[in-house]
Every structure is written in structure tokens, then in C-alpha cells.
Amino acid sequence: xxxxxxxxxxxxxxxxxxxxxxxxxxxxxxxxxxxxxxxxxxxxxxxxxxxxxxxxxxxxxxxxxxxxxxxxxx
Amino acid sequence: xxxxxxxxxxxxxxxxxxxxxxxxxxxxxxxxxxxxxxxxxxxxxxxxxxxxxxxxxxxxxxxxxxxxxxxxxxxxxxxxxxxxxxxxxxxxxxxxxxxxxxxxxxxxxxxxxxxxxxxxxxxxxxxxxxxxxxxxxxxxxxxxxxxxxxxxxxxxxxxxxxxxxxxxxxxxxxxxxxxxxxxxxxxxxxxxxxxxxxxxxxxxxxxxxxxxxxxxxxxxxxxxxxxxxxxxxxxxxxxxxxxxxxxxxxxxxxxxxxxxxxxxxxxxxxxxxxxxxxxxxxxxxxxx
Numbered sequence: 001x002x003x004x005x006x007x008x009x010x011x012x013x014x015x016x017x018x019x020x021x022x023x024x025x026x027x028x029x030x031x032x033x034x035x036x037x038x039x040x041x042x043x044x045x046x047x048x049x050x051x052x053x054x055x056x057x058x059x060x061x062x063x064x065x066x067x068x069x070x071x072x073x074x
Numbered sequence: 075x076x077x078x079x080x081x082x083x084x085x086x087x088x089x090x091x092x093x094x095x096x097x098x099x100x101x102x103x104x105x106x107x108x109x110x111x112x113x114x115x116x117x118x119x120x121x122x123x124x125x126x127x128x129x130x131x132x133x134x135x136x137x138x139x140x141x142x143x144x145x146x147x148x149x150x151x152x153x154x155x156x157x158x159x160x161x162x163x164x165x166x167x168x169x170x171x172x173x174x175x176x177x178x179x180x181x182x183x184x185x186x187x188x189x190x191x192x193x194x195x196x197x198x199x200x201x202x203x204x205x206x207x208x209x210x211x212x213x214x215x216x217x218x219x220x221x222x223x224x225x226x227x228x229x230x231x232x233x234x235x236x237x238x239x240x241x242x243x244x245x246x247x248x249x250x251x252x253x254x255x256x257x258x259x260x261x262x263x264x265x266x267x268x269x270x271x272x273x274x275x276x277x278x279x280x281x282x283x284x285x286x287x288x289x290x291x292x293x294x295x296x297x298x299x300x301x302x303x304x305x306x307x308x309x310x311x312x313x314x315x316x317x318x319x320x321x322x323x324x325x326x327x328x329x330x331x332x333x334x335x336x337x338x339x340x341x342x343x344x345x346x347x348x349x350x351x352x353x354x355x356x357x358x359x360x361x362x
Contacts, residue, residue: 022110025132026135027122047125048321049324051127
């Protein structure tokens with residue numbers, strides 16, 4: 001089980017803001033999709049710090065990211 | 075390193091690790107990226123073992139994204155948290171003994187100037203408050219007195235983070251830490267003023283709340299170090315473990331400290347200011 005960030009892509013695509021991507025401390029983890037215009041998370045790299053949730057929900061009031069429990073295959 | 079060392083020899087693409095192929099195809103080598111494009115290219119720094127929500131890791135991520143010339147840069151670090159991420163990047167990393175980073179960097183910069191007279195090689199020291207202002211104080215100051223041409227960046231977490239929380243010279247007065255139960259008795263050292271007095275030509279102090287401004291500051295510090303002399307950046311990078319900051323509140327803490335004692339501060343000599351004005355004028359002319 002991992003605690004990771006999950007982006008609501010249809011909500012996120014409305015804004016085109018990229019702010020969460022700019023504030024993630026992990027490299028190559030919270031990425032931005034150029035054609036879908038949405039942020040997306042590389043789940044195997046996310047450490048679950050929730051800074052992106054602070055940026056998206058508390059600072060920008062957009063509520064597109066939430067933390068979820070992720071189960072692996074085994 | 076140089077660009078010809080980065081490229082994969084023809085026929086070997088399918089044997090190379092995917093991360094490396096991505097780095098060559100979609101990475102920063104040989105082109106200028108803007109920090110606003112983060113998340114849309116392969117970054118130089120890879121997965122690292124630093125704590126979740128560490129803002130030192132965040133500062134290092136922005137640092138690598140803002141290097142003006144990553145293929146011709148050498149990074150020097152020392153014991154402490156920062157080297158955990160610095161050593162995971164596709165930029166040569168030299169691990170100095172504790173405290174001698176600036177002495178190593180002085181020798182390296184001089185040797186590179188002799189070996190590659192027609193090329194610009196950037197040398198950047200990134201070390202913590204312990205490595206630069208406590209244990210490495212003498213060598214840091216003397217490299218500035220000698221006006222060695224490289225950049226020194228202090229990632230200041232105000233504590234000895236990975237040895238259990240001892241107070242450092244940069245801890246604020248009165249702060250109670252695990253290995254300083256009575257609270258710190260002395261003031262925080264004013265590293266920025268020390269750097270100005272010791273002969274740095276460009277000095278900046280910042281909290282990592284604005285990626286664009288961090289990138290601009292780092293680029294300016296590296297460019298000024300190429301031509302004029304030593305440059306210094308003092309960055310606040312909180313330790314969320316030793317200061318018990320919940321990870322989701324790390325950015326909030328940085329914003330709070332920015333309002334208190336880490337307001338953005340930039341100082342440079344007149345000749346450096348003229349140089350930057352000239353560069354900015356040229357880049358505007360190119361845009362027009």
C-alpha cells in the first residue's frame with residue numbers, strides 16, 4: 001500500500017495552470033501532459049508528501065488533486 | 075563532460091537504460107529549458123532517497139532545471155542531506171571531505187581553466203549550513219578572500235539534519251532541537267553580510283517559494299562567477315523532520331519564513347549589474 005497523489009484529470013484540464021508541477025520536490029514525478037493539458041502522477045515515484053494538494057486546494061482553491069491509497073499487484 | 079560524452083553511440087540505443095535514453099532525447103543537454111516547462115522534459119536529477127516533502131530536494135530540483143550549461147558544469151558537495159540528491163543527477167559530482175568543498179572547488183576551477191582555455195566550465199558548490207558556515211568556515215571564507223571564480227550555494231536547513239538534530243551556527247536563537255534541549259543560546263550567523271565583506275560579487279538570499287525567481291537567481295550567480303569572482307546564494311530549505319513540519323505544510327512554512335527573515339534579497343557590485351543589464355538588453359533585442 002502506498003499513499004500517493006491522484007489528479008482528477010477532467011477537472012485539472014479546465015485550468016492549464018501547472019503550479020503543482022512546479023512545486024513537487026520529486027523529479028520526474030508530477031508531470032504535465034502537453035496535449036491533454038493536465039497534470040499526471042507517476043505513482044511509482046510519488047512519496048506522498050501532499051505539497052501538490054496544498055498548492056491546488058489551499059492556495060489556488062481548485063481541488064483537483066487528492067491523496068489516495070494505492071495497492072500494488074501482490 | 076561535454077556534449078559528445080552525453081550522446082549514445084550509434085547502434086547502442088536499445089541496450090541503454092530507458093532513463094538514459096529519455097535524458098538524451100527529452101532532456102536538458104544542448105538546449106536551454108525554462109523552469110516553467112518543468113514536468114514536460116526529462117530532468118537531470120533522478121529518483122533520490124531524500125525524505126518525502128523535503129524542500130532541500132525541491133531546491134535541488136529547481137537548481138538542476140536552471141543550470142545554464144549542464145553539460146559543462148561540475149557540482150561539488152559534502153556530507154549532509156544535499157549530497158543524497160546531488161549524487162543522483164546526470165552532472166558530474168565531486169564529493170569533498172566535510173568542510174573542504176570550497177578548497178576543492180578552487181583547485182578544480184583553476185585546473186579546468188588551464189585544461190580547457192577556450193571553453194567555459196562552471197563549478198558550483200552546494201553544501202549545507204554545517205559544511206559551509208560551521209565546519210568548512212575557514213575554507214569557505216578563504217576561497218572568497220582569494221576571489222575564486224565559482225558559485226557557492228548554501229542550502230540552509232538550520233540544523234544537522236541527518237545526524238539527529240544538533241544545533242548549527244545557522245539555527246535561529248532560542249530554537250529547541252533534539253540535541254539542543256536548552257534551546258540555542260546564540261544568534262543565527264549573518265552569512266549574507268559575511269559574503270559581502272569577504273569579497274563576493276553577487277550575493278542573494280531567498281526562500282524557495284517562487285521557482286522562476288530561484289532559477290533567475292541561480293543563473294545570475296553562475297554567470298557572474300564566470301567573469302567577475304565568487305558568488306553566494308543563501309537558500310532557506312527547511313528540515314521538515316527535525317523541525318516537525320507536516321509535509322503538506324512545508325510550502326506554507328517557507329512562505330511564512332519569507333515574510334519574516336528570509337525576504338528575497340539580492341546584492342551585486344556595479345560591474346556585475348552593468349553586465350546583467352547588457353545581457354538583458356541583448357536578449358530583448360533578439361526577441362524583437
